[in-house]
Amino acid sequence: MDTLDITRSIDIAAPITKVWSALTEADLIAQWLGDSAELDPVAGGTGFFGWSEHGKFRVRVEQADKPRLLVYRWAREEDTDPVPGNSTTVRIELCEIDGGTRLALVESGFEELANPEAAHAENQGGWTAELGELVEFLTPAS
Amino acid sequence: MTANAVDTEPAALPGVLAVLADETRWRILTELGAAEMSASGLASRLPVSRQAIAKHLSVLADAGLVESVPAGREIRYRALGARLSALGTQLAVIGQQWDRRLLAIKRIAEGADDSA
Numbered sequence: 001m002d003t004l005d006i007t008r009s010i011d012i013a014a015p016i017t018k019v020w021s022a023l024t025e026a027d028l029i030a031q032w033l034g035d036s037a038e039l040d041p042v043a044g045g046t047g048f049f050g051w052s053e054h055g056k057f058r059v060r061v062e063q064a065d066k067p068r069l070l071v072y073r074w075a076r077e078e079d080t081d082p083v084p085g086n087s088t089t090v091r092i093e094l095c096e097i098d099g100g101t102r103l104a105l106v107e108s109g110f111e112e113l114a115n116p117e118a119a120h121a122e123n124q125g126g127w128t129a130e131l132g133e134l135v136e137f138l139t140p141a142s
Numbered sequence: 143m144t145a146n147a148v149d150t151e152p153a154a155l156p157g158v159l160a161v162l163a164d165e166t167r168w169r170i171l172t173e174l175g176a177a178e179m180s181a182s183g184l185a186s187r188l189p190v191s192r193q194a195i196a197k198h199l200s201v202l203a204d205a206g207l208v209e210s211v212p213a214g215r216e217i218r219y220r221a222l223g224a225r226l227s228a229l230g231t232q233l234a235v236i237g238q239q240w241d242r243r244l245l246a247i248k249r250i251a252e253g254a255d256d257s258a
Contacts, residue, residue, distance in 0.1 A: 004159055006237050010244045014251035022250040032246035103247065105240060110233075111163030 006107040013100040020067035023092060041070060049074070058082055068094050076113065084112050158229055161205040166190055167198050174208055174221040181219070 055078030
């Protein structure tokens with residue numbers, strides 16, 4: 001369901017190839033995601049994003065079109081190969097704009113995640129307002 | 143958080159998202175968010191059979207998103223706020239993680255080119 005996607009966009013004052021490097025080179029990834037990384041940024045390539053405190057989370061590249069498109073599936077459990085049900089998909093598109101590069105990101109597949117929790121919550125009321133906030137968050141104006 | 147920790151661990155994700163990834167269940171939740179209602183009441187407002195609604199209500203109840211309330215001879219359902227509120231918070235955390243990551247990517251890409 002599209003409304004569960006996380007969507008972000010940012011303009012970067014740098015050439016598209018530099019942004020691509022930041023997204024795909026292990027030593028640069030580790031500066032913005034976790035603290036260690038490996039990535040083979042070609043379709044079918046694998047790797048991981050690592051947090052020294054939390055472990056290594058494997059990724060598999062689903063699509064790569066240097067320097068414009070990178071799509072990978074990212075496991076939510078450590079040391080586990082990412083497959084539907086235990087992972088989300090991150091799609092990053094780059095395009096050249098005046099003065100730099102626009103990066104558009106979509107993380108999707110949250111609704112595929114298994115292990116529904118059965119915990120029952122207390123009724124705290126105010127539900128309608130909360131739903132409104134949730135929908136607003138899930139579908140940010142862009 | 144240490145100075146080097148640009149990023150935090152992947153946020154724990156609620157399975158409740160799977161429950162919400164269904165348009166009919168969203169609509170049921172929206173109706174129940176406005177007013178308590180019985181399964182028959184919901185069936186009269188949505189283009190779905192009472193039987194199907196009962197099934198969806200059971201899924202929603204298992205996920206802690208609705209609860210049943212006896213009202214005379216019928217059973218009504220009402221939406222529960224805390225579960226959804228927690229979900230919104232968890233998704234907000236994930237979104238904020240990306241905000242931080244993208245700013246870091248921007249900083250890295252715009253940084254002095256010392257790779258040459």
